[in-house]
Amino acid sequence: MLHRPATLTTMLAIAAVTLAGCGSADADATAATPTSTGHGAVAGASELSEPPLAVVTIDPDGLVRQLDLLDESVAELGDMPTASRASTDGRYVFADAGEGISVIDSGRWTWDHVDHFHYYRAEPAMLGEVPGRGPATVATTSSSTTGSTGVFFAGSGEAVLLDTAALSKGEIVERFRIETEPYEGIVVPIGSYALVTQPHGGVAASVSVLDEEGMPQPGVTADCADARGTVTTRVGAVIGCADGALLATLVDGEVELERIPYPAGTTAPPVTGFAGRDGRPTVAGLAGDHGIWLLDTRERTWTLLPVDRPIVQATAVDDEAQHVLALAADGRVLVIDGATGELLSETEPLVAESLATGAGSPTLVADQPRAYLNGPAENVVYEIDFADAARISRTFATSTQPTHLVETGR
Template identity: 80%
Template sequence: MLHRTSPLLAPLAVAVLMLAGCASADAGTPAASPASGGHGAVDGAKEMSEPPLAVVTIDPGGVVRQLDLLDETVAELGDVPAASRASTDGRHVFADSGDGLAIVDSGRWTWDHVDHFHYYLAAPVMLGQVAGRGPATVATTSSSTTGSTGIFFAGSGEAVLLDTAAMSKGELVERFRLETAPHDGMAVPIGSYALVTQPQGGVAASVSIVDEDGMPQPGAGADCTDARGTVTTRVGAVIGCADGALLATLVDGEVELERIPYPEGTTAPPATAFAGRDGRPTVAGPAGDQGIWLLDTRARTWTLLAVDRPIVQATAVDDEAQHVLALGADGRVLVIDGTTGALLAQTEPLVAESLATDAGSPTLVADQPRAYLNGPAERAVYEIDFADAARISRTFETPTSPALLVVTGR
């Protein structure tokens, strides 16, 4: 059952920090400044001629640093409460402390027009914190300037929908805050709606559709036993279920839910996390100890790729060569043929020490044509040219442990 509660926002101890003189503010070649309100532009942002990509890391003490991948300068953005995990919509960084969600605007984003793109650079901002209890699951759309951002706090069972357009202008505005029974759930935005998990026996068992004011849509929803893992692709929003995935798409402004079942007779464990290159239809996730699941949301199909070793993470590049990247439990990055499952290349064990200790969680992020991996124990961030025999193209040493990593500017 959903219950509405009043919005509650708590400021960070560091309040609002604007970095007007960021060292990387002139990276790339600026084009003419765009008019506000169009093509993903925001007042004060510069339009760029190429993506202003950056790696954002958070150390164990909560210090947030941003590495400009064009000119290799580093800016310290501020502090957040010590976080256990981080995610991004390509612009905003969401740092989960287990007692609220801190949000940082990296000041870098891409507006996707499908057939062309617009790139923007602005001053980064420490936006503040959304209050909540327990681990926070964040679900975003493909836009960092429009629509909504979903947050679910497992400890309190609260589903929160933030106004992404307001967030892109420096404000944290809750469209709704709904109460359910505490569980490891999700609030997944799509169009002017959101999918909110409903528990049974403390486990997510179904999905309801609510509008952006938090009002349930009568009769709208679907069963989704043990719902875990969500991602938004070019096609729609995905939620993982024990028997497959729910794909939510917009048809004439309304949400349609479609079930994509696992192949008949499969014994591989379900995917509980999904990752892929931004703007592509195919995503990947570990299939327990049996390999990697690939979900093609355009074709509505699953493919199981056998891998010869335990996998910690997997992500689909979904490029012309159908590359799939994986982080092995031995600390190596694997480059796999997504059509045959053949191992094409692998790195040395870059983050073996991190995986063997509790220094932090290495995160593998795929872009085109590079991938990025943090080594918390190794105090390094690796840039990997996966199309060139998994060559390490750059290694960035860090002053403290890069415990958490996201890539912004896409």
């Protein structure tokens, strides 16, 4: 395990150069996705003919279960400390326990090879803990067998880059761990590099590029006031800033940073978190009471979709019909036309009790054919056919509260 005691501020002092111009990238190169001659295969895994989709839930006591969406079987994967939130790269589940994160291998993943896909299944496993203090922000790529995973602990101010290839072998290996001051920072992997925020006045204010050993890359730094929220799309890695988004792409093996500003004159609040279907260029985020921001990383554009009611989550399907899904504050799932903003359909209030009581974290996840929503207070996971008038296609009752939900195998 590699630990670098030097502070990030000291290390970046030798390389801090403000971004003077904007880079550009060719369309849809796998900018944030490392390549592999093995097409995502690892020892002991079976290659399948279709994606082995599942949802992983964590209950209030830390019990982790995985629901197979093909045969509807349920497996208990293990126990962990009580989690405050969970995220995934489509294979690994990163559960935030406040004093570090628990890493869970679902044993299911899809390898995106741009023009085709490979699907794998292996034995699931509880891989262990990554120590740290305070809320953890996790950033991943679309590869579950190569590259890196970024973790930033707000309480201890530690920026950590994990070796994803080691995770695929059941090992937790830190490429670097850099000490900063406590604040809400971000570490975002891209190729063989990582974007790491720098603080100013207790908030993330700029972004620099480090290599996998934690060494700064001279001349690749950009201002990003109040940096919050990150996602990896088909085009590159995104970090939200107060004035728009910072898009990082790989061009001839080097990282280029490009600004995507909000439209001039907008009064809608900036995005603080992004969500969308894996492998697509468009993602969504909340715009306060103004509705939903859509960020198209391929076209480098923002679109504001007004919504006629308060919403608490939004995600972009980015399919041919340009569906955008939203979870309203009253527990309904809304299906919106991303091109026109028209409300196409909506469900009944599926998770009204969960939202009203604060029981767990209802999470809306979008896949190509379906969406999934957990109701902790309702003790249920819903499968929603959003293209068919938001029809509830399946309902999975749970024996305990599904406090957190992620989808794996995608």
